[in-house]
Amino acid sequence: xxxxxxALAATLLxxxxxxxxxxxxxxxxxxxxxxxxxxTAGGATIKNVKVGWEAYGTLNADKSNAILITxxxxxxxxxxxxxxxxxxxxxxxxxxxxxxxxxxxxxxxVLSSDTLVNLNVNAxxxxxxxxxxxxxxxxxxxxxxxxxxxxxxxxxxxTKLIESLGIKRLRAVVGASMGGLQAYEWAASYPDKVDRIVxxxxxxxxxxxxTGWLDVWAAPIKVDAKWNGGDYYGKEPxxxxxxxxxxxxxxxxxxxxxxxxxxxxxxxASKDPAAAFDNKFKIQATLDAAGMARAKTSDANHFLYLIKxxxxxxxxxxxxxxxxxxxxxxxxxxxxxxxxxDGAKKMPKAETMTITGPYGHLNGVLAISPAGDKIGEFxxx
Amino acid sequence: xxxxxxALAATLLxxxxxxxxxxxxxxxxxxxxxxxxxxTAGGATIKNVKVGWEAYGTLNADKSNAILITxxxxxxxxxxxxxxxxxxxxxxxxxxxxxxxxxxxxxxxVLSSDTLVNLNVNAxxxxxxxxxxxxxxxxxxxxxxxxxxxxxxxxxxxTKLIESLGIKRLRAVVGASMGGLQAYEWAASYPDKVDRIVxxxxxxxxxxxxTGWLDVWAAPIKVDAKWNGGDYYGKEPxxxxxxxxxxxxxxxxxxxxxxxxxxxxxxxASKDPAAAFDNKFKIQATLDAAGMARAKTSDANHFLYLIKxxxxxxxxxxxxxxxxxxxxxxxxxxxxxxxxxDGAKKMPKAETMTITGPYGHLNGVLAISPAGDKIGEFxxx
Numbered sequence: 001x002x003x004x005x006x007a008l009a010a011t012l013l014x015x016x017x018x019x020x021x022x023x024x025x026x027x028x029x030x031x032x033x034x035x036x037x038x039x040t041a042g043g044a045t046i047k048n049v050k051v052g053w054e055a056y057g058t059l060n061a062d063k064s065n066a067i068l069i070t071x072x073x074x075x076x077x078x079x080x081x082x083x084x085x086x087x088x089x090x091x092x093x094x095x096x097x098x099x100x101x102x103x104x105x106x107x108x109x110v111l112s113s114d115t116l117v118n119l120n121v122n123a124x125x126x127x128x129x130x131x132x133x134x135x136x137x138x139x140x141x142x143x144x145x146x147x148x149x150x151x152x153x154x155x156x157x158x159t160k161l162i163e164s165l166g167i168k169r170l171r172a173v174v175g176a177s178m179g180g181l182q183a184y185e186w187a188a189s190y191p192d193k194v195d196r197i198v199x200x201x202x203x204x205x206x207x208x209x210x211t212g213w214l215d216v217w218a219a220p221i222k223v224d225a226k227w228n229g230g231d232y233y234g235k236e237p238x239x240x241x242x243x244x245x246x247x248x249x250x251x252x253x254x255x256x257x258x259x260x261x262x263x264x265x266x267x268x269a270s271k272d273p274a275a276a277f278d279n280k281f282k283i284q285a286t287l288d289a290a291g292m293a294r295a296k297t298s299d300a301n302h303f304l305y306l307i308k309x310x311x312x313x314x315x316x317x318x319x320x321x322x323x324x325x326x327x328x329x330x331x332x333x334x335x336x337x338x339x340x341x342d343g344a345k346k347m348p349k350a351e352t353m354t355i356t357g358p359y360g361h362l363n364g365v366l367a368i369s370p371a372g373d374k375i376g377e378f379x380x381x
Numbered sequence: 382x383x384x385x386x387x388a389l390a391a392t393l394l395x396x397x398x399x400x401x402x403x404x405x406x407x408x409x410x411x412x413x414x415x416x417x418x419x420x421t422a423g424g425a426t427i428k429n430v431k432v433g434w435e436a437y438g439t440l441n442a443d444k445s446n447a448i449l450i451t452x453x454x455x456x457x458x459x460x461x462x463x464x465x466x467x468x469x470x471x472x473x474x475x476x477x478x479x480x481x482x483x484x485x486x487x488x489x490x491v492l493s494s495d496t497l498v499n500l501n502v503n504a505x506x507x508x509x510x511x512x513x514x515x516x517x518x519x520x521x522x523x524x525x526x527x528x529x530x531x532x533x534x535x536x537x538x539x540t541k542l543i544e545s546l547g548i549k550r551l552r553a554v555v556g557a558s559m560g561g562l563q564a565y566e567w568a569a570s571y572p573d574k575v576d577r578i579v580x581x582x583x584x585x586x587x588x589x590x591x592t593g594w595l596d597v598w599a600a601p602i603k604v605d606a607k608w609n610g611g612d613y614y615g616k617e618p619x620x621x622x623x624x625x626x627x628x629x630x631x632x633x634x635x636x637x638x639x640x641x642x643x644x645x646x647x648x649x650a651s652k653d654p655a656a657a658f659d660n661k662f663k664i665q666a667t668l669d670a671a672g673m674a675r676a677k678t679s680d681a682n683h684f685l686y687l688i689k690x691x692x693x694x695x696x697x698x699x700x701x702x703x704x705x706x707x708x709x710x711x712x713x714x715x716x717x718x719x720x721x722x723d724g725a726k727k728m729p730k731a732e733t734m735t736i737t738g739p740y741g742h743l744n745g746v747l748a749i750s751p752a753g754d755k756i757g758e759f760x761x762x
Contacts, residue, residue, distance in 0.1 A: 144658060148655060148656075148658055208644040208646075209632075209637035211662045211664050212667075212668055215668060219625040220601045220625065223604045223605050223622045224605075241604045244600040244601065247596070251597055256590035256720065259590035263589040263592075274529060274693050276529065282589070284593065287596060308654075308658060333714070338637075
């Protein structure tokens, strides 16, 4: 009897401590920001621009506590929290954003938006404008007639979003990978609109090796005959090419320690890879499944436009005069540590921090927790 | 007048010293080795196997001075010298193989052969047997009905070649990348037939990350509708997919220092990459041109069979009991230095050496010269 009471008490304590350790995730509402017309950095006009956005926390009276989170290549505005308590998983940076977390929604008004040409056009809760959107002038999807857009354009649309909320100056812009490129762009182009930036696993001036890799990411889409020069809307889309492209992204963003610790051996113990051409190793099956799953909610032309935007990204680090916290991974294969460091050295007020983990570039998302304290302290200054 | 004589003398001296510094490259004759039938490690029988081979130097009386050079993924038997004095360039390791060089053809009989399923089926001077070969039983190309072959099979065919020359034991097997995998296989499977090995930029047990990358290399071929499940002989071959695949290989085998020092900026100064979707950066044009040039002499199915052979490669380093010299590049993205080092530590008689240069994995070919003395000393023991 005593043992049973003890066991019960222990179970109770465990569930209480679990509840304490994991407070309920914030519930966010996805909204849509609209611009009747937007003129790109290249001078083209896009009518009827819409991007999705979400926010949590309370904007203070002088609107000085807003932090913008900018998303990575295959990401969306969904950086933290959930849309419904029943969601399978919270946003990608839930470990560092939320009530009492490093980016503390009890102190800050934290907002995030989908970029132009967002990859996940076909995912629920994503709103973006890009080649898959209907061109109001023709009533048909733009396809490859959509104008070239750049990281600067993503940022320009964000400036309109914060203006619409009456925010004149952000406390910070914080982003990983392509989100970091946006943070650098904010600092260089709008030093009057942002107090500081946190750029995670991103270089201000990506090197030509990355330009080449981005081309390699894109290549399978163009090889897929169903891509058809970008004209596939209403027809069968180039899913196979897109899945192959997303396979490259998945692998390039990771690192060998992840593969060694989780991906050894055959996909199916009863199907020796040596016995037949199509018998796979586990990592082949993992990449195939990941690529195909991601392709279902993505759009091939949007992928190509994102590639172009990333290839065009380059910010003179000397122009990043606001305080910058540059966090990087020494095993990053996308943004090489020396390239990130070179950029940070040229910024007047940058400090750097390294993160470690088995995931290479993806450490910026999957192993960001240990940087939480540093980020919190940097934001609070 | 005096000045003219001096100038003439200087010119003469220069041409003499150039002749002294660059002795004529050896001229090799490409030959064909034939096996009426070969049974693979997996138990399949291939009739009428042919592989090309070449050799230079003199086999000594007791046939104990033969060194076998094994080639890399996209390589051929042409490791050094020329087929004709007018050839544009010599073989890939000409800097370390030849008369008075590290692998000294004045002392050693140096031979090299094309592997089974060699990539460069359509190149002059290459002879191989693989999916592009005619199946004597059907009179048609094998396509994907060709049996799976492994590095062990490449080595087994080489053992038959040296037997045909009366060589019972090789002084050494020396190879880079996939050539290194063959060297490891020789040591583990035939310790009675080889005195020592030199494995350059290769790990005895490649890790699953490489297995995944090899899948990424192959992906564009399978996406190309012209690949048609491997059935394209006599039709239009999947050149676009093959070129995209070779683009991945070219980039993955290199490193960012190469890109930074040689590939910055746009492909065409008058075509700003920001101005139009198809305006390229220099590195994009470089990769496109390299991929397309290599695709012309390559075969897509052979590429896929080579991928499979490399994915299956794994040798227990504890079985490599002959002396091994393991040379690797710390910036290698194909065979990571820690994986190479781990393997070498488990070999009873291995010593290691690092090579440096801007080319990552390709340092094993393009920056091998500084390892020449060490290789020469190791071979002479």
